[in-house]
Amino acid sequence: MKVDKLRTVIIYIIIILLGLVCLLPLLNIVAISFSSSAAVEGNMVGLIPVGFSTAAYEKILEDSQFWHSFLISVERVVLTLIINFVLIVLMAYPLSKTNAQFRGRNVYANLMIFAMLFITFCKVNPRELRPCRWHGWLLLIQAGCFALLAGLLKCFPHLPGQVLAEAAMLCMICPTATAAAVVTGKLGGSAANLTTYTILINLVTALIVPIFVPLIHPHPDLTFGVSFSLILSKVFPLLFCPFLAALFVRYCLPGVHKLVVRCKDLAFYLWAVALAIAIGVTVKSIVHSKVSVLYQLGIAGISLVCCVVQFWAGKRIGTCYNDSISAGQALGQKNTVFAIWMGYTFMTPVTSVAGGFYSIWHNIYNSYQLYRKRNEENK
Helix, strand or coil: CHHHHHHHHHHHHHHHHHHHHHHHHHHHHHHHHCCCHHHHHCCCCCCCCCCCCCHHHHHHHCCHHHHHHHHHHHHHHHHHHHHHHHHHHHHHHHHCCCCCCCCCHHHHHHHHHHHHHHHHHHCCCHHHCCCCHHHHHHHHHHHHHHHHHHHHHHHCCCCCCHHHHHHHHHHHHCCECCCHHHHHHHHCCCHHHHHHHHHHHHHHHHHHHHHHHHHHCCCCCCCHHHHHHHHHHHHHHHHHHHHHHHHHHHHHCHHHHHHHHHCCCHHHHHHHHHHHHHHHHHHHHHHCCCCCHHHHHHHHHHHHHHHHHHHHHHHHHHHHCCCHHHHHHHHHCECHHHHHHHHHHHCCHHHHHHHHHHHHHHHHHHHHHHHHHHHHHHC
């Protein structure tokens, strides 16, 4: 009973954190609307109005054009709400089923990821896809930390907290999320540099995992070749298919390419939908996990530390090469679904929970970054 209560508390904490991520920006907007113009211009307003004033509302309500615009907005909101509700239900229902219940589930989810990456890659010039110096440093950090932890567990096989060390290994070697280019572009970074690093780190992961994991967990059936092909088959189709499709459209269908490029924020909105689904899957995996609450708390803490360290290190290294946003996202934003799969396939299965917790941490930080970016653009 105590374990169930603790698990329920953890779930409520996660839901509250996610709720705050959504609500705090809205509270900030309300506070700004009731603040004086001097306080707003000085960027002094947080969640509480500074220099309380209703002047903004008085001016708007006296404008007849406002009411006309308001009615148009109401019409659009009602129509959009109906359309979105229908589309979201049609998308969410099949994705809530297992692959056994709905055989086309994975295809359905992959098509959405394909569309999201296709739009992003259409905006990337292929000539800009080339390695840069910070790529080498980040690859060294990920591969080096993974190898160091693997060596530590090999030398001390009965080390207390081995599962936590394996969770850290998983968080460190996990490749960059395929959708990271979308967030990077929205934050003002280089989607081309990020895409190049995503390709490189997936190759490095496919090479290094089969070398070091057998030192800790020998798998007679998982040879180097089998492990290498498993990892590549899991990641590269989702990465290369939209990239090749974007190249084809760019050079063979320039009219279609121009039309896709005009869809400025569509990839970002698709990412937001994918994020909501990923959070749902993450919470579900944590709720149904058989891992003890203490281990869950430990893995949550380890994944949080890994998330903070990698975002910080990526930004620090990127600053030296005038590309802090891209480097930070490259090292910090992870393909957590892939991390969960790696935990189940190559390591102690309980370590897969680390991927779920990491998903929560990096998405909370990404939401904060997008919020700050929007505030900077509105100044």
